[in-house]
Amino acid sequence: MTPKHAALELWPAAASAVAVETDYLILAFTVLTLVLTVPVFLAITWFAIRYRDGQEANRDTSGIRSNLIEISWMLIPFLLTLIFFVWGARLFVISKNPPPDAMVIEAIGRQWMWKFQHPTGQSEINDLHVPMGQPIKLRIISQDVIHALYLPALRVQMAALPDRYTELWFKADKPGTFHLYCSEYCGTDHSAMEGSLTILSQGDYQDWLTHSGAQQSKVAAGKAIYNAYGCGTCHDDGSNVQAPKLAGLYGRAVRLADGRTITADEDYLRDKIRNPNGNRLAEGYKQIMPSFAGVIPEDDLGRLIDFLKSNTRTVGDAASGEATR
Amino acid sequence: MSASGTIDSGIANREPHAPEATLDRPADYLHAQSTLRSWFLTTDHKRIAILYLASITAFFIIGAVAAGVVRLALVVPNGAVMANDTYNKAFTIHGVVMVWFFLIPSIPATFGNFLIPLMIGAKDLAFPKLNLTSWYVFMTGALFTMVSVVLGGIDTGWTFYAPLSTAFSNGWVLPALIGVTIVGFSSILTGLNFVVTIHTMRAPGMTWFKLPIFVWTHYATSLIFLLATPVITTALILLIMERAFHIGVFDPAYGGDPVLFQHLFWFYSHPAVYIMVLPGMGVISEIIPAFAQKKLFGYRFVAYAAIGLASVTFFVWGHHMFINGQSDLASLAFSALSFAVAVPSAVKVYNWTATIHKGKLRLDTPMLYAMGYIGLFVLGGLTGLYLATLAINQHIHATYFVVAHFHYIMVGGTVLAFLGGLHFWWPKFTGRMYNEAWGRISALLIFLGFNVTFFPQFILGYLGMPRRYATYPPEFQMLNVLSSAGATILAAGYIFPMLYLVYSLWFGRKAPVNPWDAKGLEWETTSPPPTLNFASPPEVPRVPYDYPIQEQETKAQHR
Numbered sequence: 001m002t003p004k005h006a007a008l009e010l011w012p013a014a015a016s017a018v019a020v021e022t023d024y025l026i027l028a029f030t031v032l033t034l035v036l037t038v039p040v041f042l043a044i045t046w047f048a049i050r051y052r053d054g055q056e057a058n059r060d061t062s063g064i065r066s067n068l069i070e071i072s073w074m075l076i077p078f079l080l081t082l083i084f085f086v087w088g089a090r091l092f093v094i095s096k097n098p099p100p101d102a103m104v105i106e107a108i109g110r111q112w113m114w115k116f117q118h119p120t121g122q123s124e125i126n127d128l129h130v131p132m133g134q135p136i137k138l139r140i141i142s143q144d145v146i147h148a149l150y151l152p153a154l155r156v157q158m159a160a161l162p163d164r165y166t167e168l169w170f171k172a173d174k175p176g177t178f179h180l181y182c183s184e185y186c187g188t189d190h191s192a193m194e195g196s197l198t199i200l201s202q203g204d205y206q207d208w209l210t211h212s213g214a215q216q217s218k219v220a221a222g223k224a225i226y227n228a229y230g231c232g233t234c235h236d237d238g239s240n241v242q243a244p245k246l247a248g249l250y251g252r253a254v255r256l257a258d259g260r261t262i263t264a265d266e267d268y269l270r271d272k273i274r275n276p277n278g279n280r281l282a283e284g285y286k287q288i289m290p291s292f293a294g295v296i297p298e299d300d301l302g303r304l305i306d307f308l309k310s311n312t313r314t315v316g317d318a319a320s321g322e323a324t325r
Numbered sequence: 326m327s328a329s330g331t332i333d334s335g336i337a338n339r340e341p342h343a344p345e346a347t348l349d350r351p352a353d354y355l356h357a358q359s360t361l362r363s364w365f366l367t368t369d370h371k372r373i374a375i376l377y378l379a380s381i382t383a384f385f386i387i388g389a390v391a392a393g394v395v396r397l398a399l400v401v402p403n404g405a406v407m408a409n410d411t412y413n414k415a416f417t418i419h420g421v422v423m424v425w426f427f428l429i430p431s432i433p434a435t436f437g438n439f440l441i442p443l444m445i446g447a448k449d450l451a452f453p454k455l456n457l458t459s460w461y462v463f464m465t466g467a468l469f470t471m472v473s474v475v476l477g478g479i480d481t482g483w484t485f486y487a488p489l490s491t492a493f494s495n496g497w498v499l500p501a502l503i504g505v506t507i508v509g510f511s512s513i514l515t516g517l518n519f520v521v522t523i524h525t526m527r528a529p530g531m532t533w534f535k536l537p538i539f540v541w542t543h544y545a546t547s548l549i550f551l552l553a554t555p556v557i558t559t560a561l562i563l564l565i566m567e568r569a570f571h572i573g574v575f576d577p578a579y580g581g582d583p584v585l586f587q588h589l590f591w592f593y594s595h596p597a598v599y600i601m602v603l604p605g606m607g608v609i610s611e612i613i614p615a616f617a618q619k620k621l622f623g624y625r626f627v628a629y630a631a632i633g634l635a636s637v638t639f640f641v642w643g644h645h646m647f648i649n650g651q652s653d654l655a656s657l658a659f660s661a662l663s664f665a666v667a668v669p670s671a672v673k674v675y676n677w678t679a680t681i682h683k684g685k686l687r688l689d690t691p692m693l694y695a696m697g698y699i700g701l702f703v704l705g706g707l708t709g710l711y712l713a714t715l716a717i718n719q720h721i722h723a724t725y726f727v728v729a730h731f732h733y734i735m736v737g738g739t740v741l742a743f744l745g746g747l748h749f750w751w752p753k754f755t756g757r758m759y760n761e762a763w764g765r766i767s768a769l770l771i772f773l774g775f776n777v778t779f780f781p782q783f784i785l786g787y788l789g790m791p792r793r794y795a796t797y798p799p800e801f802q803m804l805n806v807l808s809s810a811g812a813t814i815l816a817a818g819y820i821f822p823m824l825y826l827v828y829s830l831w832f833g834r835k836a837p838v839n840p841w842d843a844k845g846l847e848w849e850t851t852s853p854p855p856t857l858n859f860a861s862p863p864e865v866p867r868v869p870y871d872y873p874i875q876e877q878e879t880k881a882q883h884r
Contacts, residue, residue, distance in 0.1 A: 006800065009788060010788075022717060025716055029710075047682055051682070058683070061683060078665075089716075146488075146649075150723070155719060156720070157722060162576075184649075185484075185489075188413065190413070191404070191794035191796045191797065192796065
């Protein structure tokens with residue numbers, strides 16, 4: 001599910017009590033910012049008009065006690081901002097200490113996909129389904145570079161480090177589908193390492209675990225495999241490598257280099273991935289793609305083809321909705 | 326205290342190698358000699374400053390073009406304009422070039438180099454040959470990095486986080502890392518030169534509390550150059566070792582710790598923010614009194630604030646790592662310490678504002694930049710406190726909020742101060758006046774374009790758009806288009822000064838000695854100055870910023 005959004009939003013959705021309080025915190029901080037800055041801006045503007053060269057003005061200096069004034073404008077803004085240090089620290093400490101009854105979901109990051117494993121064994125790629133009203137603790141690790149799991153609707157993020165677990169916990173209280181991102185730059189398809197966080201009622205979550213866990217994710221899993229093997233580096237629409245673009249390929253007629261025309265069906269896609277060259281080469285292209293026979297396991301190959309079948313528009317094109325997500 | 330009797334002998338005694346006869350040479354430093362050799366082998370701090378000015382302007386153009394590519398890509402959400410790799414390389418080049426080859430050397434290596442000896446009444450820096458060496462070191466490092474760009478670029482981001490940079494990136498990472506490492510030595514040499522110069526080369530009577538704030542902030546900057554740069558040099562050498570020879574330091578696959586790299590990186594790179602910001606504060610502290618014709622308010626506090634900032638900045642690096650696996654206790658400490666940065670920053674801003682109060686204001690180009698600077702620096706600084714607040718950081722860390730924040734500091738702060746200073750001292754550097762109308766138009770365009778470009782990014786960040794994204798959800802498009810539109814206004818604002826300033830070199834009105842009625846020893850000598858800076862030894866004034874309008878401040882101000 002792609003989160004639904006208006007064309008222009010000015011405030012993000014909040015799906016937990018911590019998220020709501022974080023919003024209050026930043027709003028209050030913004031009020032303080034205005035209190036501290038607007039007088040300075042107004043003063044500069046007023047002085048620029050009032051004391052402009054050529055203006056008649058009283059420029060007699062008044063013998064200001066500068067030490068007192070210096071100390072007051074050093075300390076007053078500082079003490080006011082410290083309120084926000086304390087408030088922010090309090091909220092941070094809460095969000096760092098999960099309750100003991102939190103449900104643990106494993107999160108694994110790798111270039112360029114997220115894998116989530118539920119305590120009951122179901123796993124999903126790039127999408128995360130969680131129950132409402134239940135503390136959830138994500139145990140996060142990376143298989144390669146540093147990533148970071150970012151859930152904006154909950155106002156939290158945490159690094160995924162190679163070889164070391166990190167934690168993130170939350171208690172969602174609003175159903176819906178929200179964005180889920182990688183927020184630590186991790187290479188070529190960093191911006192494709194995203195998916196959705198779906199918050200469900202307890203009943204819907206149980207239902208999802210028993211029924212939809214396996215089927216919903218075939219296409220998403222296929223996309224993750226497509227990304228993991230770097231297929232898009234050559235085959236995406238935006239790529240500048242001389243390679244056939246795969247969006248919308250399934251079911252189309254393809255002219256081969258030896259003059260035959262065949263239909264791009266499942267078998268053709270499968271053979272083509274395993275042994276791309278020889279008599280399967282498409283017309284107008286060079287033999288540059290390596291063979292993936294024995295490289296991509298059979299079950300993954302099936303998911304990859306499922307993804308290619310679903311991929312009727314541009315890869316990565318947000319408008320194609322579920323098909324590419 | 327002022328000892329006018331000793332000034333006469335003072336200047337000549339400071340530089341033992343200077344031949345007496347050159348004092349009488351009528352030509353200024355620009356026309357003293359005209360061969361290429363006289364430029365590329367010069368030891369004149371003013372000529373070296375011009376070499377730096379030309380170099381960093383070239384790098385600014387490269388970095389700005391890369392920024393243009395980034396803003397072009399982000400006009401559409403689906404990455405249709407360019408491949409992800411191209412986008413990643415563009416923002417990496419933008420960051421690397423702007424940070425290391427423009428912002429860090431910008432004000433110190435050009436204005437600092439040119440003006441410190443003039444402001445303290447010296448003939449040159451303490452080590453003129455070392456000064457030339459540091460320019461060659463800088464250019465060598467830059468060359469290595471440019472080689473990597475020409476060969477195909479790098480896609481690590483300017484932060485070079487391991488293990489992405491050491492084990493996973495396919496780009497030309499090594500030449501870029503070697504280049505940045507070499508450039509660090511140029512910073513160290515410049516810092517050393519400034520510290521020794523300010524300690525030993527001041528004209529007789531030029532006591533510490535008569536130094537312009539520009540010199541104070543450069544002194545503080547030089548301390549950071551000397552103390553922080555060796556740490557990034559070490560970190561980058563370790564990174565090179567790991568990438569080239571698989572010596573495990575940062576990559577867990579070889580037994581390393583990737584968070585260690587972030588600690589080392591930010592131990593330098595946070596203070597580096599003040600390498601960029603402090604010299605700018607120095608420039609603003611010169612411009613505002615000159616265009617208000619009023620003594621700088623709270624001189625000593627502003628001077629101490631510079632040293633305060635340079636000190637506090639060494640204790641806050643961990644605020645870059647609140648979500649990166651640092652201990653919670655460390656995060657609490659770094660958050661609290663980061664709030665302390667607000668104190669010296671507030672001192673600066675309020676004192677500049679108080680200086681304008683009851684002044685005699687002329688809103689010429691440098692003053693417009695200075696006023697724009699105050700506004701943008703205040704917003705950049707306060708949004709820094711948002712990021713230092715732990716709970717807010719958990720949300721906006723690594724989003725466009727961060728991008729907006731540091732551009733308000735780097736562009737709104739450093740670049741505006743750089744342009745303000747360039748216009749302020751242009752008559753002194755070149756002996757020519759630029760077109761004032763064009764100057765004002767450009768200053769306003771830059772202020773407007775900057776805000777249209779970067780203010781929407783605060784909103785994008787709070788909405789949750791991660792930075793360094795080649796593609797993004799469609800609901801963020803409108804704000805991104807607005808930002809890109811602002812960038813075109815900003816670009817126009819940058820192009821105009823390049824044109825009318827260069828034009829003024831040949832066709833500008835000849836500049837008088839002191840076109841702004843400004844105080845400070847650099848305005849005592851001719852425009853442009855002679856090779857040895859002063860035809861006759863300058864007289865050190867009774868007080869710093871000896872402008873017609875003075876607050877009746879406490880006696881503590883200048884004992």
